[in-house]
Amino acid sequence: MPSTAFCPYYNEAARVVADGLATPSQVDAVARERLGVAAGPFTVLNLIGPRVAGHAMANLSPLGPFYGVSPALLAQGVDNTPYAIEEGSILPANADLIEDRLVAAIAIPALELLAERVADPIETDRGALMALKFRQDPYALMRAYPPDRLDAAIAGLCARYGHSIPRIALPANA
Numbered sequence: 001m002p003s004t005a006f007c008p009y010y011n012e013a014a015r016v017v018a019d020g021l022a023t024p025s026q027v028d029a030v031a032r033e034r035l036g037v038a039a040g041p042f043t044v045l046n047l048i049g050p051r052v053a054g055h056a057m058a059n060l061s062p063l064g065p066f067y068g069v070s071p072a073l074l075a076q077g078v079d080n081t082p083y084a085i086e087e088g089s090i091l092p093a094n095a096d097l098i099e100d101r102l103v104a105a106i107a108i109p110a111l112e113l114l115a116e117r118v119a120d121p122i123e124t125d126r127g128a129l130m131a132l133k134f135r136q137d138p139y140a141l142m143r144a145y146p147p148d149r150l151d152a153a154i155a156g157l158c159a160r161y162g163h164s165i166p167r168i169a170l171p172a173n174a
Helices: 003-018 024-035 041-048 050-063 071-078 097-115 120-131 138-144 149-160
Strands: none
Touching: 003 024, 003 041, 003 050, 003 071, 003 097, 024 041, 024 097, 041 050, 050 071, 097 138, 097 149
């Protein structure tokens, strides 16, 4: 899966923590339980290394504010300190909000890649399933999400960062 599709996922996770909505452990718990990933975004960040992850996201910054690197992620990358992740973290009361932000951060670039014909669904899905160990690919995740909730999550994240809402319908077979 092109980095354009998965970097925003861990970047938005860093923004959620910077906004004081949850700890890295709680965000990872939401991702594991609600999105069905084997490793939450902070576990992935620790595997990649915050410095490398921050630089990868910074390379996407010319694509606009949604793709702008989280200052908290950049700060974590200065000394490349891994995020503290505690096992057995329970879901926070605002798990729905966190889930929506993570799903939208996956959906926006996946839909843009599809619209721009940069990567087909098979390539995007392969990266999510093999590299990130998602239980279901990004397009299946979007199809399984309640449509009104997905639309609201995408619109909310786009509004937050002044980003255009992707104007492409999710194909039934993507």
